[in-house]
Amino acid sequence: MTARRLKAAFAFSPRRVAAMMLRYWYLLRSSWPRLVELVYWPTVQMITWGFLQYYVMQKAGFFARAGGTLIGAVLLWDILFRGQLGFSISFLEEMWSRNMGNLMMSPLRPFEFILALMVMSVVRLLIGVIPVTVLALAFFGFNLYGLGFALVAFFFNLMLTSWAVGIFVSGLVLRNGLGAENLAWTIMFFFLPLTCVYYPVTTLPTWLQPLSWLLPPTYVFEGMRALLIEHTFLPHLMLESLALNVVFFAAGTFGFLKLLQSARRNGSLMQTGE
Amino acid sequence: MSVPPAIEVERLVKIYKREPAVDGVSFSIAPGSITGLLGGNGAGKTTTIAMIMGLLAPTSGRVTVLGAQMPRQRYQVLHRMNFESPYVEMPMRLTVRQNLRVFGMLYGVANLADRIEELAEALDLSDLLDRPSGKLSAGQKTRVSLAKALINAPELLLLDEPTASLDPDTADWVRSWLERYRRNRHATVLLASHNMSEIERLCERVIIMKKGRIEDDDTPARLLARYGRHTLEEVFLDVARGRGERREAAQ
Numbered sequence: 001m002t003a004r005r006l007k008a009a010f011a012f013s014p015r016r017v018a019a020m021m022l023r024y025w026y027l028l029r030s031s032w033p034r035l036v037e038l039v040y041w042p043t044v045q046m047i048t049w050g051f052l053q054y055y056v057m058q059k060a061g062f063f064a065r066a067g068g069t070l071i072g073a074v075l076l077w078d079i080l081f082r083g084q085l086g087f088s089i090s091f092l093e094e095m096w097s098r099n100m101g102n103l104m105m106s107p108l109r110p111f112e113f114i115l116a117l118m119v120m121s122v123v124r125l126l127i128g129v130i131p132v133t134v135l136a137l138a139f140f141g142f143n144l145y146g147l148g149f150a151l152v153a154f155f156f157n158l159m160l161t162s163w164a165v166g167i168f169v170s171g172l173v174l175r176n177g178l179g180a181e182n183l184a185w186t187i188m189f190f191f192l193p194l195t196c197v198y199y200p201v202t203t204l205p206t207w208l209q210p211l212s213w214l215l216p217p218t219y220v221f222e223g224m225r226a227l228l229i230e231h232t233f234l235p236h237l238m239l240e241s242l243a244l245n246v247v248f249f250a251a252g253t254f255g256f257l258k259l260l261q262s263a264r265r266n267g268s269l270m271q272t273g274e
Numbered sequence: 275m276s277v278p279p280a281i282e283v284e285r286l287v288k289i290y291k292r293e294p295a296v297d298g299v300s301f302s303i304a305p306g307s308i309t310g311l312l313g314g315n316g317a318g319k320t321t322t323i324a325m326i327m328g329l330l331a332p333t334s335g336r337v338t339v340l341g342a343q344m345p346r347q348r349y350q351v352l353h354r355m356n357f358e359s360p361y362v363e364m365p366m367r368l369t370v371r372q373n374l375r376v377f378g379m380l381y382g383v384a385n386l387a388d389r390i391e392e393l394a395e396a397l398d399l400s401d402l403l404d405r406p407s408g409k410l411s412a413g414q415k416t417r418v419s420l421a422k423a424l425i426n427a428p429e430l431l432l433l434d435e436p437t438a439s440l441d442p443d444t445a446d447w448v449r450s451w452l453e454r455y456r457r458n459r460h461a462t463v464l465l466a467s468h469n470m471s472e473i474e475r476l477c478e479r480v481i482i483m484k485k486g487r488i489e490d491d492d493t494p495a496r497l498l499a500r501y502g503r504h505t506l507e508e509v510f511l512d513v514a515r516g517r518g519e520r521r522e523a524a525q
Contacts, residue, residue, distance in 0.1 A: 011349070013382065015379050015382060016379065016380050016382075018379065019375075019376050019377075019378075019379030019380045020376070020380075022372075022375070022376055022379070023365065023368065023372075023376040026367075026368050026369075026372045026376075027365065027367055027368065030367045030368070030406075031367065093365070094365075097363060097364075097365040097366055097367075098361075098362055098363040099362065099363060099364065099365050100362070101329060101359065101361065101362035102362050102364070102377070102422070103380075104329055105327050105328070105329060105352065105356075105357055106352060106377065106380040106381060107349060107352045107353045107380060107381060107382065108380050109349065261331075264328075264329065264330060264331045264345060265330075265331045266290070267290065267321075267324070267330050269324075269329045269330065270320070270324050270329055270330060270361060
């Protein structure tokens with residue numbers, strides 16, 4: 001690869017990233033049902049699990065001590081799930097509107113596209129989750145922001161995982177068309193039992209626990225339980241999660257680029273239907 | 275010193291699952307010219323254009339556009355070219371102005387607001403700028419797609435059926451506009467179309483494709499003379515139905 005070609009391929013333009021963010025912002029603000037949908041499910045989930053926790057706390061001594069673990073898990077799970085969904089939905093908007101050809105033919109670089117999708121996933125997530133955290137405080141007295149610095153570490157690690165998965169799924173959809181769309185909605189549920197969102201890793205069969213520890217969110221949920229039950233923040237868990245996330249993110253990006261290359265070979269960029 | 279071609283295609287092949295969609299196509303297109311790509315459905319026009327744009331990687335052969343090899347060196351030239359095709363659409367929920375703003379930013383257009391106003395005036399879109407793209411008629415959408423294709427004042431414009439859904443009056447107006455744009459900008463235009471009168475009027479050269487190969491390549495006047503026909507449509511039918519080959523064999 002010549003220096004000129006490398007420079008052209010990796011020339012970063014904040015204006016192109018801003019263009020894509022503007023495109024998604026226009027889209028988001030043009031449709032109130034889209035905005036309502038962002039808040040609706042997290043609210044329903046939080047209220048359901050909140051009442052369940054309230055009931056269990058009255059009956060079981062352990063949960064009485066471990067106040068907030070279920071609501072905390074629900075909110076952190078939503079960060080992971082909604083982060084990936086926010087990324088994937090922005091990407092799918094291009095497929096649904098048959099705009100991918102226009103973008104792939106424009107000077108927009110793949111990593112600028114990915115960066116714009118990452119920023120928009122945070123925007124969508126904040127629109128959906130901030131009102132829910134306020135409701136959790138009002139209804140159940142659970143203050144997510146009371147986690148302080150730990151919340152920043154949890155959030156950052158969960159977002160990294162959600163982006164890595166979102167990037168890889170986008171590559172699959174690009175390569176296989178909208179027939180692979182369902183993956184965007186369901187892939188994160190693979191992580192739900194294995195990352196031990198609602199229970200400690202020790203609950204899993206011994207043979208499954210090593211697999212669980214290979215997934216970065218496991219460390220976040222274990223860290224959250226340690227913080228809420230034992231009032232101890234375990235930084236090593238966050239560092240281990242970060243290290244795994246770097247691997248996941250690199251693998252997701254590599255997979256996306258390879259799938260994009262394959263789509264360019266087999267003509268999927270021209271046919272964005274099923 | 276000779277001027278390098280705007281597009282150079284050498285022994286281009288694209289095979290899908292052992293079926294050749296484009297089979298050994300070679301041609302070069304001079305800067306500032308308008309060339310028509312004619313052919314029936316499945317002739318390989320769209321596949322050829324997609325490889326010229328860098329959207330599709332060839333199985334073998336070589337495409338050079340404005341001096342850059344496609345798709346490997348596409349980022350060196352994508353900002354100097356643009357396209358319009360019925361196979362892609364503008365995001366429907368965004369207004370025309372929002373769409374043009376987004377694409378203008380992607381192409382790094384300077385003085386973007388002025389450029390949008392200029393294009394809106396030229397393509398008669400001023401009253402539509404603040405309407406959602408999805409609520410426009412087919413003809414209006416085509417004009418918006420054309421505005422997107424011209425947002426960066428491209429040196430190379432690739433058009434796939436640019437007047438397909440327009441009424442005759444608007445289609446004629448768009449053709450005149452394209453002729454003027456090509457002349458004023460000294461742009462190179464490659465146009466795939468089924469509309470023979472459009473090709474006859476706009477193009478100084480016609481490449482006829484059939485089953486992934488080039489069947490003929492000449493000026494409209496010479497094609498008419500060679501096939502002994504009065505219109506390109508008749509020439510096209512001769513090629514499509516194999517009558518040209520039979521005539522040549524008989525001669």
